[in-house]
Structure formats: C-alpha cells, structure tokens
Amino acid sequence: MKKGKKICKDCEPAQVNHFIMRTSSYMGLVIKPALKPLDYLTRVLLPPRSFSWFNLVAPYTLKALAFFRIGKLDTEIAKEDSDRTRCFWSEAKKRGIDMTMYRCGPIKDLFIARQGGKTICFDGLPRPVGPEAKSLYWMDNKPLMRKHFSMHGIPIANGDSCFGEKRALEIFYSLKKPVIIKPYSGSRSRHTTIHLETADEFLRAFRNAKVLSPLALIEEELEGFVHRGTLINGKLIAVMRREPPHVIGDGVHSVQKLVQEENKREKRHGATFHPIAVGPEADQELARQRLTWESIPSKGTLVALNQKVSRGIGASTTDLTDEMHPENKKLLEKIGSVLNDPLVGVDFIMNDVRVPWQEQKRSGVIECNSLPFIDLHHFPLNGKPRNVAGALWDLIFPSTASNR
Numbered sequence: 233m234k235k236g237k238k239i240c241k242d243c244e245p246a247q248v249n250h251f252i253m254r255t256s257s258y259m260g261l262v263i264k265p266a267l268k269p270l271d272y273l274t275r276v277l278l279p280p281r282s283f284s285w286f287n288l289v290a291p292y293t294l295k296a297l298a299f300f301r302i303g304k305l306d307t308e309i310a311k312e313d314s315d316r317t318r319c320f321w322s323e324a325k326k327r328g329i330d331m332t333m334y335r336c337g338p339i340k341d342l343f344i345a346r347q348g349g350k351t352i353c354f355d356g357l358p359r360p361v362g363p364e365a366k367s368l369y370w371m372d373n374k375p376l377m378r379k380h381f382s383m384h385g386i387p388i389a390n391g392d393s394c395f396g397e398k399r400a401l402e403i404f405y406s407l408k409k410p411v412i413i414k415p416y417s418g419s420r421s422r423h424t425t426i427h428l429e430t431a432d433e434f435l436r437a438f439r440n441a442k443v444l445s446p447l448a449l450i451e452e453e454l455e456g457f458v459h460r461g462t463l464i465n466g467k468l469i470a471v472m473r474r475e476p477p478h479v480i481g482d483g484v485h486s487v488q489k490l491v492q493e494e495n496k497r498e499k500r501h502g503a504t505f506h507p508i509a510v511g512p513e514a515d516q517e518l519a520r521q522r523l524t525w526e527s528i529p530s531k532g533t534l535v536a537l538n539q540k541v542s543r544g545i546g547a548s549t550t551d552l553t554d555e556m557h558p559e560n561k562k563l564l565e566k567i568g569s570v571l572n573d574p575l576v577g578v579d580f581i582m583n584d585v586r587v588p589w590q591e592q593k594r595s596g597v598i599e600c601n602s603l604p605f606i607d608l609h610h611f612p613l614n615g616k617p618r619n620v621a622g623a624l625w626d627l628i629f630p631s632t633a634s635n636r
Contacts, residue, residue: 250443250444286353287351287352287353287361290342290344290353291344291351291353294334294342294344294353297334297336298334302336303334303335303336303337303339304334304335304336305332305333305334305335305344306332306333306335307330307331307332307333309321309322310335313333313340314341314607315503315504315605315607315610315611316356316357316605316606316607317333317341318607319606319607319610319620319621320357320358320606320621320624320625321333322621323619323621323622323625324345324625327347327625327629327632327633328347328632329345329346329347329625329629329632330345330346330347331343331344331345332344332345341355341356342354342355343355343358345358345628345629347629347631347632348629348631350629352628356603357575357603357604357606357624358624358625358628359574359575359628360574360627360628365571365572365573365574366572367380367570367571367572367573368573368602371571371573371576371600371601371602372599372600372601372602373416374393374414374416374449374598374599375392375393375416375447375449377599377600378391378449380570381567381570381597384566384570386563386566386567386570386596386597387563387589387595387596387597388596388597388598389412389451389452389453389454389594389596389598390407390408390451390452391403391407391411391449391450391451391452392449392450393416393447393448393449393450394447394448394450395446395447397435397438400434400435400438400448400450401431401434401435403450404428404431404434404450405431407450407451407452408452409428409429409452409453410426410427410428410429410452410453411428411429411434411450411451411452411453412424412425412426412427412428412450412451412452412453413425413428413434413437413438413441413448413449413450413451414441414448414449415441415442415444415445415447415448415449416445416446416447416448416449422444423440423441423443423444424441425437425440425441426453426539427453427520427539428453438450451598452594453594454581454582454594454595454596454598455581455582455583455592455593455594455595456581456582456583456584456592456594456595457473457474457475457581457582457583458473458474458541458579458580458581458598459471459472459473459474459552459579459580459581459582459585460472460474460577460578460579460604460608460609461564461577461578461580462576462577462578462604462606462609462620463564463565463567463568463575463576463577463578464574464575464620464623464624464626464627465574465627466565466568466569466572466574467565467568468556468561468564468565468568469553469609469618469620469623470551470553470609470618470620471551471552471553471555471556471564471585472549472550472551472552472553472608472609472612472615472618473549473550473551473552473585474541474547474549474608475541475547475548475549475550476536476537476538476539476540476541476547477508477509477514477536477537477538477545477546477547477548478508478534478535478536478537478548479491479494479508479529479534479535479537480529480532480533480534480535481528481529481530481531481532481533481534481535482531483528483529483530483531484528485528486525486526486527486528487518487523487524487525487526487527487528487529487535488525488526490529490535491508491510491537494508495507495508495546499613500546500613504543504611504613505543505546505548505613506543506544506545506546507546508537508545508546509537509538509545509546510537513537513538513539513545514537514538517536517537517538517539518535518537521535521536523535548613548614549608549611549612549613549614550612550613550614550615551609551612551614551615551616551617551618552585552615553616553618554616555585555586556585556586557585557586557587557588557589559588559589559590560582560585560588560589563589564578564580567597567600571600573602574627575602575604575624576600576601576602576604577600577601577604577605577606578597578600578601579597579598579599579600579601580595580596580597580598581594581595581596581598582595582596583595606620606621606624
C-alpha cells in the first residue's frame with residue numbers, strides 16, 4: 233500500500249484497487265462466454281496431451297526476458313515472498329527439486345521447477361500436466377458454483393445473485409434472516425457483510441458489494457465456523473477451522489482481561505498471527521452480542537470481536553483434520569469428484585466437524601478456490617501442522633516422495 237493512499241476498511245487486511253477489480257469482473261462476464269466456442273473446439277479437435285506447450289516454451293521465454301533485464305530469475309526464497317510460496321518452495325528443496333522464480337516488479341509467483349530431467353512452469357502452485365478441468369471455468373465464480381453443486385446434491389445456502397436493487401430486495405425478503413451478501417467473485421471476505429436483518433442495512437451492504445463486482449450474491453447466513461478443506465487429486469488432505477478474533481469465557485474474567493491474556497501468546501507476535509485488534513469493530517461486535525468489555529462471559533462461551541476471519545486483525549486457525557466425521561469427509565471428497573481438479577480448496581460452514589453435516593442446521597459449502605492458500609494448513613495457531621505442500625509435490629514429482 234502506497235503512502236498516503238486511502239485505506240478501505242472493507243478490503244482489510246489485503247487491499248485491492250477497486251477500479252481494477254470491478255473492471256476485471258465486468259470483463260470476465262463478457263470475455264468468458266465469448267471464449268466458450270473456442271474452448272469447445274480446442275477440446276474436440278486436439279487430443280489429450282502428455283506434455284504442456286507452456287512447460288516447453290515458458291522457461292525459454294522467462295530466461296530471454298531476464299537476459300534483456302526485463303525482470304530477473306531468483307533461485308532463493310526472498311523475504312517478501314508469501315507464506316504459500318515458502319511452503320512449497322521449502323518442501324521442494326527438501327526433495328531435491330530445483331526451483332526458480334521470475335520476478336518483474338509486481339509480477340511474481342511464476343516458477344520453473346526441474347527434477348529428474350522433467351521441467352514444469354507454473355503460476356502460483358504446481359499442477360500435473362494434462363487437460364485443464366472444466367470446473368476451472370466456474371469453481372471460482374460463486375453463482376455458477378452454486379448451480380453446479382445444487383445439481384449434485386451438495387448443500388449450499390439458499391439464495392441467488394443479481395445486478396439491480398429491486399431484484400436484490402426481492403431475494404432478501406424471500407430468505408430467512410439473517411442474510412449475508414458478498415461480491416460474486418473475489419476472496420478474503422472483501423466487501424462482504426453478514427448478520428443482515430433489515431432492508432436498510434441490506435441495501436447499504438448491497439451497494440458495498442457492488443463496489444467490486446457487477447453482481448452480488450445474497451444468501452441465508454449459515455451457522456457455525458468457516459472451515460477450509462484442501463483436496464489433492466480428489467483426496468482430503470487437511471481441514472482447518474478459521475475463527476474470527478475471539479475469546480472463550482471462563483466465568484471469572486472480563487472480556488477485556490481475556491483479550492489481554494490471549495494477546496500475550498508468543499505465536500500472536502510473529503509473521504503469521506497477530507494480537508486481537510480492539511477498536512470500533514470490536515465494540516460493535518460486542519454490542520451485537522449485548523456485551524461490553526467489562527462483561528464476564530460464562531465458562532465455555534465464545535465471544536466474537538470481529539466479523540472477519542483475517543489473521544491480520546487477530547483471527548485464529550485450528551487444525552481439525554483428525555476430527556472430521558466420515559460423512560463430512562465423504563461430502564468434501566464428493567466435491568472433489570464433481571470438480572475433477574487435482575488441487576482445490578473448499579470453504580464450508582458448520583458448527584462441529586465431528587457431527588455429520590446432515591444433522592446440522594444451516595450448514596453448507598460457501599465457495600471453492602483453484603489457487604488455495606496451502607500455508608493455512610502448515611501454520612495453524614492451534615493443532616497439528618499438515619504438510620499439504622508435500623502431498624502436492626507427491627502428485628507432481630512422485631519419485632521425490634522418498635526424499636522427504
């Protein structure tokens with residue numbers, strides 16, 4: 233974020249340019265349908281390949297750009313690299329996989345990986361060579377994802393997407409309250425508003441969501457925590473619960489004291505997790521729960537201090553991979569088979585992963601991600617770290633599994 237640039241509280245903690253995001257969304261509505269005939273012809277006319285043209289051409293192209301000093305090639309992790317990059321790059325080193333990253337100003341996350349005479353080039357995260365899954369064209373689009381999942385009996389929240397306020401109000405009045413509204417595409421809960429009960433607050437939230445996209449998605453609010461399940465080659469590898477900034481009552485101490493004690497944890501003062509933020513948002517969330525900083529919550533009571541689940545404001549994560557009920561694991565792996573993609577993150581809401589989803593009210597899937605933040609599993613605040621990067625490299629370069 234440049235000095236002096238206005239901060240958008242609805243984008244926190246990962247700021248984006250509103251104009252670029254909105255323009256990209258509008259272009260996506262036009263360009264993707266226009267490219268469908270070409271995509272269909274490509275799939276019909278070209279046979280499945282055991283190689284990738286991108287893998288053949290991209291390394292030479294990136295080397296040429298670096299030779300002419302248009303960017304540079306790095307063979308070591310840099311301080312500014314994301315946790316996701318650090319996860320799979322560090323794991324690659326352990327396995328003897330030769331890694332190179334192309335950097336050119338804001339352009340990064342373009343990688344060349346070599347192992348055993350095989351070279352792959354990828355953006356963000358590695359994927360196996362072969363035809364792209366058809367689901368890549370819709371899994372990141374929330375309204376389209378809803379339609380596909382509904383056809384396969386996968387639980388989703390009741391709701392719909394729309395462009396105008398008149399239709400938005402019709403959807404709002406038809407749903408059980410509270411309601412949640414968000415941009416039809418995007419991530420990190422940007423411009424998402426929850427706990428909507430009245431038409432006035434709903435319309436404000438609707439206009440806020442449309443700052444980033446032409447369409448807004450309106451749904452009944454599901455009950456419970458947001459969870460992330462990551463699937464590699466259709467198999468559930470790890471499950472993590474994302475918790476908003478919160479404390480758990482002990483029946484003795486005030487909310488203020490509980491926050492002070494939680495913020496003393498060593499893990500909350502590193503690069504990944506941060507102290508629970510106090511301020512207007514926390515005051516507002518306490519008021520919604522009819523609490524104050526001086527309130528003494530009963531033992532076991534969860535007191536939320538923000539609506540968002542961003543680690544930058546004090547949210548936490550807990551690994552629950554070993555706690556998953558077989559029915560819930562079955563559901564996520566069914567999603568994996570529907571998507572038929574080798575790498576996907578699935579976000580779902582439920583109160584307790586130890587209880588079958590069929591027995592929980594208002595539980596369901598909220599979105600999928602074709603470029604998931606696998607570092608969430610590597611660095612939980614609570615529970616056991618899961619080596620998702622290792623499972624991914626097992627798929628890409630199977631021969632390196634014994635090198636761990």
